[in-house]
Amino acid sequence: xxxxxxxxxxxxxxxxxxxxxxxxxxxxxxxxxxxxxxxxxxxxxxxxxxxxxxxxxxxxxxxxxxxxxxxxxxxxxxxxxxxxxxxxxxxxxxxxxxxxxxxxxxxxxxxxxxxxxxxxxxxxxxxxxxxxxxxxxxxxxxxxxxxxxxxxxxxxxxxxxxxxxxxxxxxxxxxxxxxxxxxxxxxxxxxxxxxxxxxxxxxxxxxxxxxxxxxxxxxxxxxxxxxxxxxxxxxxxxxxx
Amino acid sequence: xxxxxxxxxxxxxxxxxxxxxxxxxxxxxxxxxxxxxxxxxxxxxxxxxxxxxxxxxxxxxxxxxxxxxxxxxxxxxxxxxxxxxxxxxxxxxxxxxxxxxxxxxxxxxxxxxxxxxxxxxxxxxxxxxxxxxxxxxxxxxxxxxxxxxxxxxxxxxxxxxxxxxxxxxxxxxxxxxxxxxxxxxxxxxxxxxxxxxxxxxxxxxxxxxxxxxxxxxxxxxxxxxxxxxxxxxxxxxxxxxxxxxxxxxxxxxxxxxxxxxxxxxxxxxxxxxxxxxxxxxxxxxxxxxxxxxxxxxxxxxxxxxxxxxxxxxxxxxxxxxxxxxxxxxxxxxxxxxxxxxxxxxxxxxxxxxxxxxxxxxxxxxxxxxxxxxxxxxxxxxxxxxxxxxxxxxxxxxxxxxxxxxxxxxxxxxxxxxxxxxxxxxxxxxxxxxxxxxxxxxxxxxxxxxxxxxxxxxxxxxxxxxxxxxxxxxxxxxx
Numbered sequence: 001x002x003x004x005x006x007x008x009x010x011x012x013x014x015x016x017x018x019x020x021x022x023x024x025x026x027x028x029x030x031x032x033x034x035x036x037x038x039x040x041x042x043x044x045x046x047x048x049x050x051x052x053x054x055x056x057x058x059x060x061x062x063x064x065x066x067x068x069x070x071x072x073x074x075x076x077x078x079x080x081x082x083x084x085x086x087x088x089x090x091x092x093x094x095x096x097x098x099x100x101x102x103x104x105x106x107x108x109x110x111x112x113x114x115x116x117x118x119x120x121x122x123x124x125x126x127x128x129x130x131x132x133x134x135x136x137x138x139x140x141x142x143x144x145x146x147x148x149x150x151x152x153x154x155x156x157x158x159x160x161x162x163x164x165x166x167x168x169x170x171x172x173x174x175x176x177x178x179x180x181x182x183x184x185x186x187x188x189x190x191x192x193x194x195x196x197x198x199x200x201x202x203x204x205x206x207x208x209x210x211x212x213x214x215x216x217x218x219x220x221x222x223x224x225x226x227x228x229x230x231x232x233x234x235x236x237x238x239x240x241x
Numbered sequence: 242x243x244x245x246x247x248x249x250x251x252x253x254x255x256x257x258x259x260x261x262x263x264x265x266x267x268x269x270x271x272x273x274x275x276x277x278x279x280x281x282x283x284x285x286x287x288x289x290x291x292x293x294x295x296x297x298x299x300x301x302x303x304x305x306x307x308x309x310x311x312x313x314x315x316x317x318x319x320x321x322x323x324x325x326x327x328x329x330x331x332x333x334x335x336x337x338x339x340x341x342x343x344x345x346x347x348x349x350x351x352x353x354x355x356x357x358x359x360x361x362x363x364x365x366x367x368x369x370x371x372x373x374x375x376x377x378x379x380x381x382x383x384x385x386x387x388x389x390x391x392x393x394x395x396x397x398x399x400x401x402x403x404x405x406x407x408x409x410x411x412x413x414x415x416x417x418x419x420x421x422x423x424x425x426x427x428x429x430x431x432x433x434x435x436x437x438x439x440x441x442x443x444x445x446x447x448x449x450x451x452x453x454x455x456x457x458x459x460x461x462x463x464x465x466x467x468x469x470x471x472x473x474x475x476x477x478x479x480x481x482x483x484x485x486x487x488x489x490x491x492x493x494x495x496x497x498x499x500x501x502x503x504x505x506x507x508x509x510x511x512x513x514x515x516x517x518x519x520x521x522x523x524x525x526x527x528x529x530x531x532x533x534x535x536x537x538x539x540x541x542x543x544x545x546x547x548x549x550x551x552x553x554x555x556x557x558x559x560x561x562x563x564x565x566x567x568x569x570x571x572x573x574x575x576x577x578x579x580x581x582x583x584x585x586x587x588x589x590x591x592x593x594x595x596x597x598x599x600x601x602x603x604x605x606x607x608x609x610x611x612x613x614x615x616x617x618x619x620x621x622x623x624x625x626x627x628x629x630x631x632x633x634x635x636x637x638x639x640x641x642x643x644x645x646x647x648x649x650x651x652x653x654x655x656x657x658x659x660x661x662x663x664x665x666x667x668x669x670x671x672x673x674x675x676x677x678x679x680x681x682x683x684x685x686x687x688x689x690x691x692x693x694x695x696x697x698x699x700x701x702x703x704x705x706x707x708x709x710x711x712x713x714x715x716x717x718x719x
Binding site: 031052168211 | 287288290291301302303304305306307308309310311312313314315317318320321322323324327328331337342343344345349393394395396399412413414415417418419422438439441442443445446449450453454470472478479480481483484486487488498504505506507508509510512513520522523524525526527528529530531532533534535536538539540541542550552556557559560562563565566633635
């Protein structure tokens with residue numbers, strides 16, 4: 001039997017078992033909020049996200065509040081947050097950072113904001129694109145500089161995508177990840193972030209979307225927190241505007 | 242370095258043990274672990290920080306209890322429409338350029354993965370944490386076929402070097418002390434001795450970097466399968482899954498069929514709850530959605546992406562409406578962290594892939610109630626697991642359901658005899674009174690004689706003093 005035929009068989013068998021199993025209905029879920037939401041539960045007309053919005057952690061009702069919450073969350077996550085007035089100030093900040101850290105080479109991608117912010121870097125830059133991509137070169141870089149799709153106040157996350165942030169590895173392979181973003185890229189909640197990314201990439205989502213929430217970490221040894229397990233040890237967010 | 246084969250057949254945590262022996266082994270290992278107060282203290286201390294951070298994060302929800310409702314609802318509506326959502330996921334993922342494979346059981350899943358490795362002419366395989374791969378014993382099968390495979394998650398890597406399966410399905414090596422890890426790394430990686438968790442982590446980091454770059458196949462699990470967009474979602478903290486799914490030429494993800502959710506938006510509820518319940522974080526460090534291989538115009542990413550959808554008796558749980566909600570499990574591990582049994586007997590005693598309360602519920606379904614019903618008794622029925630579950634699975638009642646089902650299908654001889662005798666006595670007052678007199682007299686005798694049948698019970702308990710009169714006669718006097 002060919003592999004394709006076998007996989008077809010398996011598909012039919014599994015879906016057959018699923019249909020058979022679901023002939024008996026399950027009781028409704030054990031919810032605490034019956035009294036508050038009497039009608040929607042059984043019939044499922046309420047989307048869980050819509051229902052959950054007022055229950056999940058706060059993302060702020062105004063841009064200022066969202067930025068404040070974002071700042072608090074990033075601090076808790078041990079990520080750095082800096083704010084500068086414009087692209088020139090961002091470039092000066094990064095040039096200074098690269099000098100202080102003695103970075104030899106940083107990886108960047110072709111986004112205009114990243115290009116402007118890295119214009120005055122004294123160290124080498126490695127521009128990552130489809131033609132130049134090389135794992136070894138990227139691995140040897142001291143830092144990766146990317147922009148992001150949006151920043152999420154509610155969780156302190158940075159949403160990067162393979163389409164607009166220099167692919168998959170740039171934001172995770174180098175030892176330091178610097179994110180440059182405009183101040184209006186801050187959104188209140190995860191739901192808003194997913195909504196924004198769907199609007200932007202209407203109908204064709206990037207092959208990878210990643211919510212980055214603080215620098216890479218592990219607690220595998222005696223449940224003690226260590227930063228920089230496999231991904232970046234440091235996450236530096238630079239807000240412009 | 243060649244890692245030793247994972248999970249030797251004699252290890253307590255390996256679930257290839259002869260099923261008939263499962264109960265005997267459970268009792269034996271439980272007794273050993275309960276006596277080991279050092280181990281218990283160590284596990285409790287390791288979990289101490291979890292309670293603090295979890296409670297702090299729960300407090301940041303405006304209403305955590307209702308957020309659990311939303312998560313529960315998202316999973317309930319997906320699991321009860323698997324017939325519609327599974328094909329929809331497969332269709333959308335295929336349209337994104339990925340390939341879907343269906344595996345009825347563990348053997349078929351292993352064959353599929355080995356077939357993909359052969360087709361890819363794989364030389365080096367890197368893996369990120371994937372409990373379904375533990376369930377199907379993938380590493381052993383890959384090693385038997387000559388493929389070197391390295392676990393990249395720090396905890397899993399440590400367990401791989403130790404030749405042990407995970408102790409806890411979220412914190413795989415929470416039972417291992419830092420000095421043991423230092424010794425292990427000295428032996429296998431030639432590193433210097435250290436007692437700093439940070440330094441130990443950096444040793445693993447340095448060791449793993451080349452392996453990511455050189456691997457040609459990356460194997461991961463999946464926490465959610467999004468039907469409407471054909472994406473898989475992977476939750477992790479270390480960045481190892483990002484590297485495993487991003488750098489190699491081929492990405493294979495293995496997922497149970499119950500991982501499907503309908504909408505991308507559902508993740509805006511499920512991801513925070515998974516992190517909060519699992520580790521006390523607002524969100525784990527990396528939550529990544531993959532919709533297929535690298536797109537035209539993207540810089541990097543795999544050329545091929547495969548998802549293996551595993552049944553392996555999940556449909557048997559689905560067929561039981563009463564316990565169908567145990568498929569809502571998002572494997573956060575919260576029920577293990579709060580379970581008094583887990584904290585006392587430890588993760589290996591269960592002898593299962595999925596430990597703790599949820600493991601005790603689903604293992605009898607996955608591997609047979611007759612041999613695994615003893616897990617239903619591994620509970621104080623305190624309900625801490627049910628309280629902790631972010632998707633509101635009625636865990637401790639399911640343990641009772643399993644006990645009832647076991648009693649229905651194959652009641653034990655002594656249990657049946659006991660119930661018969663009780664029914665006979667309870668319906669005849671004179672016999673009941675006579676029985677009471679006999680037992681009161683026997684109680685004094687038992688303290689001296691200690692029959693072997695009661696040895697286990699009496700080893701850790703004293704018999705109460707025998708009352709002079711029965712309850713009924715005391716009642717009449719009042």
